[in-house]
Amino acid sequence: MKEYEIKLTPTEIDWARLAAFIDGEGCISIYATSQPGMKNKAYSTQVGVTNTDPRILFWIRATFGGHVYPRELPKKSQHRQSYQWVAQSRKLSAWVLEGCYPYFLSKKEQADIALALYRRVRDAKCRRWKEITPEEDSIRADLVSSLRTVKHIAVLPAEPLN
Numbered sequence: 001m002k003e004y005e006i007k008l009t010p011t012e013i014d015w016a017r018l019a020a021f022i023d024g025e026g027c028i029s030i031y032a033t034s035q036p037g038m039k040n041k042a043y044s045t046q047v048g049v050t051n052t053d054p055r056i057l058f059w060i061r062a063t064f065g066g067h068v069y070p071r072e073l074p075k076k077s078q079h080r081q082s083y084q085w086v087a088q089s090r091k092l093s094a095w096v097l098e099g100c101y102p103y104f105l106s107k108k109e110q111a112d113i114a115l116a117l118y119r120r121v122r123d124a125k126c127r128r129w130k131e132i133t134p135e136e137d138s139i140r141a142d143l144v145s146s147l148r149t150v151k152h153i154a155v156l157p158a159e160p161l162n
Helices: 012-025 054-064 090-103 108-124 134-151
Strands: 026-033 042-051 067-070 083-087
Touching: 012 026, 012 042, 012 054, 012 090, 026 108, 026 134, 042 054, 042 090, 042 108, 042 134, 054 067, 054 083, 083 090, 090 108, 108 134
Parallel strands: none
Antiparallel strands: 026 042, 042 083, 067 083
C-alpha cells in the first residue's frame, strides 16, 4: 500500500481499467496556486477522468476514492451532460498514478513528471505554503512547463505507444 495511507484495495484489473480511462478520457495536471503574502507558489498534482456516463465515474470513486462533479451544461442541445472524477489530493493522485503506471500506454511520461513533483514536495517535508528556495521553486516550475510540453507533442499513428 506504499506510503499513501489509502485504505482501498483495487484489483489488478481495476488498476488496468483506470489506466485505460485515464489514457483515453483523462488528464494528469500540475497546478500552481498562490497565497496572498507568500513569495512561492504551492504545486500539487491532480488526476481526472471526464465522461458522459456517470456510472463509470462513480465506479472509479467507489474503487479509488476522489470526487465526482458535474461539468458545465453543454452549450448545444445535441451534446450530453458530462461529469468528471478527480483525485485532487497529492497523496491520492500519486497513489493513482503509481498504481496505473504499469498499464499506461500514452500517459507514462506525464505520470513520470507528476510523480517527480509529488516526490519533491513529499521529500521537502513541507507544509503547503512553507517557503522554499528560489532554486526549488524554479525546479517545480520547470516540471509544470515539462508537463505542458509533453501534452502537446503530437504522436503519429504509426509510432508505437509503449
